[in-house]
Structures are given as structure tokens and as C-alpha cells.
Amino acid sequence: MDSVTRIGVSLDPELLALFDKLIAERGYVSRSEAIRDLIRETLSENDWHDESQYMIGALTIIFDSSVTGILDKLGKMQIQLGSKVKSTTRIALEDSKFLDVITMSGQLKELKEITREYTSLKGVLRGKLTMVSPVKGHMHFLGSKN
Numbered sequence: 339m340d341s342v343t344r345i346g347v348s349l350d351p352e353l354l355a356l357f358d359k360l361i362a363e364r365g366y367v368s369r370s371e372a373i374r375d376l377i378r379e380t381l382s383e384n385d386w387h388d389e390s391q392y393m394i395g396a397l398t399i400i401f402d403s404s405v406t407g408i409l410d411k412l413g414k415m416q417i418q419l420g421s422k423v424k425s426t427t428r429i430a431l432e433d434s435k436f437l438d439v440i441t442m443s444g445q446l447k448e449l450k451e452i453t454r455e456y457t458s459l460k461g462v463l464r465g466k467l468t469m470v471s472p473v474k475g476h477m478h479f480l481g482s483k484n
Contacts, residue, residue: 389447395469404434405461
């Protein structure tokens with residue numbers, strides 16, 4: 339940051355105490371950095387209104403490989419997505435569980451649909467899409483399956 343502008347914020351003592359507890363738990367070194375992150379996240383929400391926006395994303399899924407056909411379905415989906423998928427990394431967890439990180443790019447609406455397709459597969463236990471607008475650098479998060 340080359341320059342900064344100072345602002346004043348008035349908060350109820352109870353709200354400030356909760357905020358201080360939260361930022362301490364998250365390891366922030368200052369209230370200012372925590373507030374900057376909150377503002378960045380809020381601003382990034384605006385990108386979600388334009389589903390034609392080009393995004394780059396990482397879909398993280400946890401799946402159970404013992405579910406019949408899940409490995410074949412995951413492989414076929416990746417082939418069908420073609421150039422939208424940039425890379426895939428698979429990590430073995432415990433038992434028959436695996437974590438896949440699938441990096442991809444496309445319009446926001448496409449990435450949301452791809453996420454729904456993956457997370458709706460029988461055997462996928464959880465899924466979360468993290469996206470970034472390459473132009474603005476704002477981060478986005480989409481859903482989870484418990």
C-alpha cells in the first residue's frame with residue numbers, strides 16, 4: 339500500500355468485543371487488516387451478480403472411492419469439461435476417501451453449474467468452489483455439502 343486513508347468507526351462495546359475475539363482466533367495482527375479483508379470480501383460479492391464474468395476457480399471435493407462407479411464418473415466429467423479443466427490433483431486420505439482439487443476457468447455461471455454437477459454425484463461427500471476474478475483479484479466461495 340503506497341498510501342492509506344484513515345477512517346473512524348463507532349461500534350457498540352459488545353460488538354467490538356466479539357469482533358476482537360474473532361480476529362484474534364483468525365490470527366489477524368490488527369483490526370485494520372481484518373476490516374480490509376471484510377471490505378474486500380463484501381466488494382467481491384458484487385462480481386456474483388454478473389454470471390457472464392470470466393473466473394478462475396479451484397473446486398475441492400472429498401469423495402468416497404468405495405461408492406460404485408464414482409471414479410469412472412469423475413473421469414468422464416473431466417473429459418466432458420475439456421479445456422475448462424486446467425489441472426486436477428488427487429490426494430489419498432484415510433480409508434477409501436480422497437480429496438480432489440480441480441482447477442478450471444470459465445464464466446461464473448459455468449463454474450457454478452460444474453460445481454453442482456460434481457457435488458451432486460453419489461459418493462461426493464463435500465465440495466467447495468473458490469474462485470477469483472483475474473481482473474479484480476477478488477475471492478469468491480460457493481457452497482459446501484455436509
